[in-house]
Amino acid sequence: MSGYRLPAGGRIDRAAPLDFTFDGRAYRGFAGDNLASALVASGQMLFGRSFKYHRPRGILGMGTEEPNALVTVDRGATAPGWGRATPNLRAPSVALYQGLNAQSQNRFPSLRFDLGAVNDRLGALFPAGFYNKTFMWPRSAWEKLYEPAIRRMAGLGASPTTRDPDHYDATYAHCEVLVVGGGLAGIEAALSAAQDGGRVILIDEQDELGGGALADRALWGELADKTMALRRLGNVTVLTRTTAFGYYHQNFVGAVEQLTDHLAPEQAKGARERLWRIRAGEVVLAQGAIERPLVFDGNDVPGVMLSSAGRTLAVRYGVAVGRAVAVMAVHDSGWRDAMAMKAAGVGVVAVIDLRSDVAPDLVAAARAAGIALHLGHAVTSVSGRHGVSGVTFAANGTGHAQQLAVDALLMAGGWTPTVHLWSHAKGSLRWDADWGAYLPDVAQENCRAVGAGAGAWDMGSGLALGTLPGPKPIWQTKAFVDFQNDVKARDIDLAVREGMRSIEHIKRYTTNGMATDQGKTSNLNGLQIASGSLAKPVTDIGLTTFRPPYTPQTFGALMGHHKDALFQPIRKTVIDGWAADHGAVFENVAQWRRARYFPQGSEDMHAAVARECLAVRERVGMFDASTLGKIEVVGPDAAEFLNRMYTNPWKALQPGRCRYGLLLREDGFITDDGVSARLAPDRFHLTTTTGGAARVLAMMEDYLQTEWSDLDVWLTSTTEQWAVIAVQGPLARAVIAPLVEGIDLSPSAFPHMAIREGRICGVPTRLFRVSFTGELGFEVNVPAEHGRMVWQAIHAAGQAHGITPYGTETMHVLRAEKGYVIVGQDTDGTLTPDDAGMAWAVGTKKPDFVGKRSLSRPDMAAPGRKQLVGLLTEDPQDVLEEGAQIVADPDQPVPMTMLGHVTSSYHSATLGRSIAMAVIADGRARDGQVIHVPMPGRTIRARVTASTVFYDPEGSRLDV
Amino acid sequence: MMRFSGLNLIAQAFSGHQAWPEQWPDKAPKASYDVIIVGAGGHGLGAAYYLAAKYGITNVAVIEKGWLGGGNTGRNTTIIRSNYLYDESAHLYDHAVKLWDGLSQELNYNVMYSKRGVLMLAHNVHDIQSFKRHIHANRLNGVDNEWLSPEECQAYCPPLDISPNARHPVLGGALQRRGGTARHDSVAWGYARKATALGVDIIQNCAVTGIRRGADGAVLGVETERGFIGAKKIGVSAAGNTSVVMNMAGLEFPLESYPLQALVSEPVKPIFPCVVMSNTVHAYISQSDKGELVIGAGTDQYTSYSQRGAFHIIEHTLAAICEIFPIFTRMRMLRTWGGIVDVTPDRSPILGKTPVPGLYANCGWGTGGFKATPGAADLLAHTIAHDAPHAINAPFNLDRFRNGRMIDEAAAAAVAH
Amino acid sequence: MLLIHCPYCEEDRPEVEFVYGGEAHIARPLDPAALSDEDWEHYLYIRRNPRGRHHERWRHTHGCGRFFNAVRDTVSDRFEQTYKAGEPRR
């Protein structure tokens, strides 16, 4: 026990005690505390175990830089489920609330007695990069023994294992000036920016504004005044508990606001966190600076921490880190902290400073405060395992050793300006010898840095060191650089010795700076040590890349609105509700959901589809085809345009007639198809595949705008304007006839592949006489808002004729019986029209169309290409699996020579047997040949049919 | 080269690990080499190693503009698999997977190839058809790949949400058990160490700025930031920068370079046993041996050499991950980064000779060339050594863009990585 | 997310409203049939892919709908200028 609550002081509310638990033990703190300050006040200095060696660790810092004190906070009510647990939270960043339930991590069975700590004893076997050097023999042991063992050691806290009940919010925001960092420098910047009248947003990650000034009593008055002044301004938005995590192109800054995690779960209402996506005219970075630890033997014993942390605990939280506290400084700020702590009532017993000449005023003031001074000295070791019990120090670290009984040791290693966001935005940095750190230099965006983060603050002066001098060679010390990843000075030295000369290699070999704190306290020390080992100045070594996020942020917040039901829109047709009411089983196609079949009673898909198919062939069926893409092509040059886009000719198509169109990419491969109608000389109603709608429209716009901008024609997506009801089957005409007005439905007046405009059920329709089933058929297009009504009316009218609603699966079978291709299933982006058996759809006399030139490339016209053909299995009950591969010789060894694959395959109730389509090398020339489909356990024999039409090859059923 | 082994590690522990030698020496460039490889990624370093180890060509330099392994080799999500559809691709990637097996021993460097299985999720009927097509083709090609039901998928990967009410319900999956991951950095380092032990020079911080050609058009060597270096043959393995390097030889390539992002979460205890890919939802995820969830994001839409990317890509990536793994919304993102991937029109690599005598190309691996590292390296070495491609990489030539013999895996099924 | 100046809307708009359209000023040959396989390959597939100044197409798909051209530095991703489709290369 060393920390305790000072009798007075701090910004906590002593009248508002809060009870909480840590590892199941009850503690008490005050409103305004964070988890770390409250635990230290209760004498708890041990917070966690390090990653690799499981060394006991206390807190190092009191801000976001904290690498050690990581805890899991469980906000679940009482159930043990992890659904509301968050691992790896930094204790100093966890606001205290009534009932807070926190647990330490990476230890078993308990924090004090951790079996994993055996790693520390064996630490010599685990230097940087050890895993590259071992676990290779015997070979089989890697999978069975070594890798599982390594993986078990992984990680810090545990991931939640059940669904997160919280929700997350997101917004965009715009401002003229965004200020990141609400210390005095940021507040100042916001106040002055607000003068210009523009919108100002000020962001700070802490629960109150003030930054470093919160740990300086003398500044509280000024802080209060300025904060008040800010709040009075109408054009300033202040966001506290909000972290700017990334600075992206053109002043786009991402931030996450914590909304409820600082409240007791019962009080938390609404979203847990909010994502702010901010576009700013100017960005002012006032991120402040982070103190650097010192690197020496024993610097990770709980109770050794940053000097600023000791000061913050005392001044801001009214907590003493110990009864006898020593400060090991190489920087003036440590002296100021010592005096501030002393003034707050902390028992600061000594300042040890490596420097011999320290500013006389500091020396005089410290003397006056009764603090013992050891100039020109360095701490060489720390005693105690779970807490500091004393330090050994010596002149320049190597002289006569002296002991000092203390229960806390503070490190003042100087300051590193926080240049993370500056660097995200590719601002350049320059080395500053006085700071011993990199400072912002030239901005790439409209951005400037102010305050300590810009090096524009007097933090005092000091030395920039790699390690403190000591009596032992570096490889015998346990002097930590990256506390969380257990990287020691000697690991960096080893990396250099092993040939890692780039700081990037050193980082990856040692993992320095790769832990959850991303090197906030370790990168600069690592650089200094590498500089020593490489005997090169720091400036020749460079710096690893700063990357978002500044501090870790939850997936839930970063994914914005797209959680659960809002992940992605699911598009439904206007008839979807009817289908759902009638028991449809749905499938997803592109963004749409479509009815796949309508089972009755206990029917499975097979039975339902067989029934639906027969109904269409024998009577009539109805199908919701609304998802088909539709484009209205209008203008005097409409026909000319389509003629250039599609493979087949369009100019001679008469108004009132339809035509099948085949669309290629410029590389000659089929990309889409559809039946389209000419409504008027200058107006076409195009259809595309469901999945191709957006792609085709974009492609057509591209050609129209950038290649043929002289054409007077425009494209409008009408996919959702029209609901489409396919009525198919020999009785189709009889069903719709009573509903249709103004259209002569007789075969002579309204032949196959024609379109007529009129009314159905009293609403306007574009009635297509087309068929994707091989039966007499109509596609009733009506304005979407009437779609369901018309569907119901047709359904009602069809009752007398035994009308049967059918879904996509039946549609697939029916069209396969007729050998109609589904682009994307029977073709796959590698098929030409000829491959697909659709040479007939290519206007050979047209001089050009999109993709034409590619078709004459040598390989596109070469023999041996895969061609779409039909397959009939020898056993008519065998239904081939779609995707099954086809070979000529089933007895050849693996790897086999494959001829092609099955693209579509169904049981045809109409034909009483299976049918399939396949693409097969030289397929049409194999007409009548037997091919083999080797499946696991057996090989299926099937006969090739050059034609894919299995039913009504003459097409007589269309002509009724 | 001091042998790496557990015993040696123990022995060195007693002397404070003082005696480990450099894994690769820092070399000044010689005046000329038999072969220069441009780009010290896994592919380039590997090619140098195989040139020395298999073809006895040791007068080789690998020239790198930055630090070795710092390109896409050091920034990918390390997914390894070979269940590609077309024979050409299946043979190419499976050649690599076979080399991954045993690579640690061959290099005496643990590259941590982990056969934890790659599970690709099917979310709609089209996915099922396409996956089955892959599975059957793979089986006849001798490449393992098996179909799992949704329940089997979840048993294989417990965090998976297989609820039928999901926006994109899991309808099954294709599992390649030999698929998995390897430690990206170790691959580069292992090849570098072994190659240099065989006599290869690795020259870092030395950008190639020009390719000098003789009167006959054949290569003479490279101009670099450190002067001219002669070479009889030059292999270019510069990933995202290939267009730039090929330009130096007067060649224009069918390539575009896009930023591709990836990210890791904070490390957590083991929760995720395998690799899961969902092309429909756009989610790619595994857990590293250190504990981070390693997540592949998408490419930005525009070409770029900036190794960064936009935030909305990350937003969509995490939404996709949490759609399939809703338990991860409270996990936190630790770091994002970008790499520059070079993409060909058919998304398959180019690996072979170029129109310039003595100049060889290995590029176009796009978002998926880490898995190919040992295979591509071996085949590049073969092609350079014989001045002719190996049968496996012969189809991956430049001519296919002229004659139309594309190897378009993406067209067959929207597959990334 | 880039901020892109649409030369038609005459204002800066967020990247998510736009669709990238690849290298600019590659006109579709007027008579493709007259091209050699090599020239056709060049038209279809060969791209400059420069490191630095890049002429490229964008479409303000979720805005005014127009294609336009831009000059952007592919190292900094910074736009130098944008101009309307059909205007000469800058």
Add this chain to the structure above:
Amino acid sequence: MSEAIAIPALAVAGTDLALESQATTAAGVALTLEPPASRWSLRARTADALAAVIGRPVPARIGETRDGLACLGPDEWLADLPAGTVLPDGAGQPVSVVDISARGVVIRVEGAGAARTVASGCPLDVERFAVGRATRTVYETVEVILWRESETAFRVFVWRSFAPWLWHALKACERA
């Protein structure tokens, strides 16, 4: 037409979407689905060319609105007119007049918090988006046309199959 078949009354746009209008909430926003109207996509090379065909004044600047017409692009306008209005189809003229009345719906976001609600997913500077202005844009990944009617009222045009998602997204952010 046979008498036996009862034809339901004309459907109201959006009833199939089952979206319940929502009264003003604590956040100061009401969401309503606007009744059907006559909506057209109009295309021409110039505003004058279009005006000549449809016989109405046509705003010429992108973003400008006038008498129910919004200029969305250099050659594109949206007409949002009282239900039943029919425009000449411009046959034979170099224009395109296409009826899109049924293609989408309009969600009205109204109240003191309207701008904030729209800005939650729209990357434009919604606060500064002038009253009387209209543009095509996105709300997250969904394309919309945003039309600001007053300081506190926005009309959001969206294709009907995306409307439920958008509706729920607007509701969700407004809840937070």
